[in-house]
Amino acid sequence: MKIQQILLNDRPKGMPSSDTFKTVSAELPAPVEGEVLVKPVYFSVDPYLRGRMQDEKSYIPPFKIQEPIESGGVAAVVESKDTRFREGDLVMPSNGKNFFPWATACIFSGDHLRKIDSSIPPTYYLGVMGMPGLTAYFGLMDIGKPKAGETVVISGAAGAVGLVTGQIAKIQGCRVVGIAGGAEKVQMLTDEFNFDAAIDYKNNPDMTAAIGAACPNGVDIYYDNVGGEISDAVMYHLNPFARIPVCGQIALYNSTEIPMGPRVQPTLIKFSVLMQGFTIGNYAARYQEGIKQLGEWVKTGKIKFTETIVEGFDQLPTALLGLFSGKNSGKMIVKV
Amino acid sequence: MKIQQILLNDRPKGMPSSDTFKTVSAELPAPVEGEVLVKPVYFSVDPYLRGRMQDEKSYIPPFKIQEPIESGGVAAVVESKDTRFREGDLVMPSNGKNFFPWATACIFSGDHLRKIDSSIPPTYYLGVMGMPGLTAYFGLMDIGKPKAGETVVISGAAGAVGLVTGQIAKIQGCRVVGIAGGAEKVQMLTDEFNFDAAIDYKNNPDMTAAIGAACPNGVDIYYDNVGGEISDAVMYHLNPFARIPVCGQIALYNSTEIPMGPRVQPTLIKFSVLMQGFTIGNYAARYQEGIKQLGEWVKTGKIKFTETIVEGFDQLPTALLGLFSGKNSGKMIVKV
Known part of the structure; x- marks a missing residue:
C-alpha cells in the first residue's frame, strides 16, 4: 500500500x-x-x-x-x-x-x-478527555491545590490546556483570570467559558498593571503555559504561599539562544512560592482518575470545549x- | 542609663x-x-x-x-x-x-x-540550634525530602545553614557536595564536616564542569543558599524529579538592578523539577520538633558546628x- x-x-x-x-x-x-x-x-x-x-x-x-x-x-x-x-x-x-x-x-x-x-x-x-485535559486536571489539582476564593491566573488560557484549567478552577470556587492573545479570544474566555476576567496581552503594553487590576487580591496560583515576559509580569502579584504549576513555555520554544529573564528565586523566597515543572507522564498511574472526573464534568456540562x-x-x-x-x-x- | x-x-x-x-x-x-x-x-x-x-x-x-x-x-x-x-x-x-x-x-x-x-x-x-539550624533542617527534610543514595548539592556550604544542611544530608545517607569560596573552606567541608566532595567556586572557572565531575549520578537535591551563576551551573545537572529548596540568594542581595539570568522554567519542565522558596517562619509550629532533633544530633556528635x-x-x-x-x-x- x-x-x-x-x-x-x-x-x-x-x-x-x-x-x-x-x-x-x-x-x-x-x-x-x-x-x-x-x-x-x-x-x-x-x-x-x-x-x-x-x-x-x-x-x-x-x-x-x-x-x-x-x-x-x-x-x-x-x-x-x-x-x-x-x-x-x-x-x-x-x-x-x-x-x-x-x-x-x-x-x-x-x-x-x-x-x-x-x-x-x-x-x-x-x-478535554486526552492529554491536554489531564494536564490541566493534574497540574491544577495536584500542584496548584486550589482553594475556594483564591485567584488563579492562567497564561495560554485560550489553548487546549488553558481552557480546561480555567473551568476546573471555576468548579473549585476560584476567581479565574485568563491571559490570551487577541480581542476575540479574551471575549471567548469570559463570555463562553465563564472566566472572571481575561487580559489580551497583544493589546496591553503594561501587563503588570493589567494583571494587578484583574487580581485585586493578588495571585494564589499561576498556571504557566507560556513563560517569558507574560510570566515575568505575573510574578509581581504573587501572594504568600503561591503555587506555580509550570506546564509550558511556548514563548521560549523557538529561542535560538538560552532565554534570559529576571531571576525568580528572590521572589520565591520573599513569598514562599512553589514552582513545579511537570509533564503529564508523571501522572500515568492516575490517568483513569482524571479521565473519569473530566468525563463527568463534560457530561454534566460543567466543562465545555x-x-x-x-x-x-x-x-x-x-x-x-x-x-x-x-x-x-x-x-x-x-x-x- | x-x-x-x-x-x-x-x-x-x-x-x-x-x-x-x-x-x-x-x-x-x-x-x-x-x-x-x-x-x-x-x-x-x-x-x-x-x-x-x-x-x-x-x-x-x-x-x-x-x-x-x-x-x-x-x-x-x-x-x-x-x-x-x-x-x-x-x-x-x-x-x-x-x-x-x-x-x-x-x-x-x-x-x-x-x-x-x-x-x-x-x-x-x-x-546550629537556632534559626540557621532549623532552616537547614526544615528546608532539607520538608522540601528536599532526601532519600539514601541521592546526591545533594549545597551552595554557601561553609555558612551556618550550609554546614548543618550537609551534615543532615549525610545522616540521611546521601552523597553530599558542597560549594564554597576558597581552598580553606572546601578543605574544611571534606576534612572536618564529612562532605563527600567540595568545590571552590573562586578557583573553578568552569563551574558546570566541576559540578558534573563531583556529581557523576546527577543532582537530586540542590539546596540553594546563594543564587546567581553558581545556581545556573547546578541547573545543568539536575536529575528528573529534582528538588530545589530556595533558601537564600546572597549573590543577588546587593544588586542595584533586577538580577537577570537564564530562565529556569524550561529546565523545570524537562526534568519535572520542584523549586520551593521558603523562610523559617513558615515552620514556626514545628520548631520544637526541629530543636529536639538537632539537639540529639549535636549531643551524639553527628552534627558539628x-x-x-x-x-x-x-x-x-x-x-x-x-x-x-x-x-x-x-x-x-x-x-x-
Whole structure:
C-alpha cells in the first residue's frame, strides 16, 4: 500500500520552516498476524513537539532526522489481523505507545491499540478527555491545590490546556483570570467559558498593571503555559504561599539562544512560592482518575470545549507552526 | 542609663557602606514592673538582614530609617522587674519577638523573653540550634525530602545553614557536595564536616564542569543558599524529579538592578523539577520538633558546628558586610 509520510528533515534553529519537514512516499507492507493496519483520522499537534525536534536530554527522546514525526491521534482500522479489532473501529495508541507517525496509514501491533468510546466525539480524546485535559486536571489539582476564593491566573488560557484549567478552577470556587492573545479570544474566555476576567496581552503594553487590576487580591496560583515576559509580569502579584504549576513555555520554544529573564528565586523566597515543572507522564498511574472526573464534568456540562480543526494531511506542519502564533482557540487538530 | 545604638541611617543602593549605619548615644529609662533590662552578649548577623534594609514588600517588614537595626541575639539580664528572670540569666527574644535592637542594652517585657538552657553553648542558639539550624533542617527534610543514595548539592556550604544542611544530608545517607569560596573552606567541608566532595567556586572557572565531575549520578537535591551563576551551573545537572529548596540568594542581595539570568522554567519542565522558596517562619509550629532533633544530633556528635566570632559592638556593620564576601566559616556572630 502506497502511503505518505512527513519526516523531520533537519533540526530547526529557531522557528521551524518548510526546510524542517519533508513529505515522502513509502510502501506499507500488509499486516501480519496480530497486526492492524490503521489510517489516522485526526492528529493532535501540541507545543511540546517543538522540544522533540531538538537533540537534547528531556523527558521524551528527540525525533530522529529523516524519520517520521509523530504525535497523538485517533485512527480508523482498515484491516485487522487481531480479533479484538474490526474494520471501522476508532482506535488510539495504548500500552506504552502514545503517538501515531505522521503517515497516511501505518501498521500497529494490536497490543498497542485501544478502541475509544463512541459516545464521546473522537477529537475529545485529543483534547478535554486526552492529554491536554489531564494536564490541566493534574497540574491544577495536584500542584496548584486550589482553594475556594483564591485567584488563579492562567497564561495560554485560550489553548487546549488553558481552557480546561480555567473551568476546573471555576468548579473549585476560584476567581479565574485568563491571559490570551487577541480581542476575540479574551471575549471567548469570559463570555463562553465563564472566566472572571481575561487580559489580551497583544493589546496591553503594561501587563503588570493589567494583571494587578484583574487580581485585586493578588495571585494564589499561576498556571504557566507560556513563560517569558507574560510570566515575568505575573510574578509581581504573587501572594504568600503561591503555587506555580509550570506546564509550558511556548514563548521560549523557538529561542535560538538560552532565554534570559529576571531571576525568580528572590521572589520565591520573599513569598514562599512553589514552582513545579511537570509533564503529564508523571501522572500515568492516575490517568483513569482524571479521565473519569473530566468525563463527568463534560457530561454534566460543567466543562465545555472548543477546537480549531485544520483539514488535510499536508497541513500538519502549518498547523503545528500555527500554535506559536496563537492561530488556535482550544485544541489544534488536523483532520486527515 | 546611657547606651549606644546602631541605626539604619539610609537605605543602601547596592553594597551597604559606612553611610548606611549611624551610631548614636541614647538614654535608657529604668525598667518598670514586668520589664527586664538586658545587655546583648551575642548578636547574630545573617544575610537576610540585607533585605530588610530595602523598603519593599517581603515576609518581614523593612527596617525604618533612623531606627535601630535588629537581629537575633543572646542577652544577659542586668535588672529584672519580672519574677521569672534574675540578674545574670541568659535570655533570647520569645513569644512573637525574634530580635534584639542593635543597642548595648535594652528593655524588654518579660513576656517576650525566654531563658536558654545553660548546658549548650549560648552561641549555638544563634546557629546550629537556632534559626540557621532549623532552616537547614526544615528546608532539607520538608522540601528536599532526601532519600539514601541521592546526591545533594549545597551552595554557601561553609555558612551556618550550609554546614548543618550537609551534615543532615549525610545522616540521611546521601552523597553530599558542597560549594564554597576558597581552598580553606572546601578543605574544611571534606576534612572536618564529612562532605563527600567540595568545590571552590573562586578557583573553578568552569563551574558546570566541576559540578558534573563531583556529581557523576546527577543532582537530586540542590539546596540553594546563594543564587546567581553558581545556581545556573547546578541547573545543568539536575536529575528528573529534582528538588530545589530556595533558601537564600546572597549573590543577588546587593544588586542595584533586577538580577537577570537564564530562565529556569524550561529546565523545570524537562526534568519535572520542584523549586520551593521558603523562610523559617513558615515552620514556626514545628520548631520544637526541629530543636529536639538537632539537639540529639549535636549531643551524639553527628552534627558539628563552627563559628566566626567578631568582637565589639561597633563591629556589627563590618561583620554583616563580611557575610557578602564570605568572611565567615559557619555562623557569623558578634560578641558585644
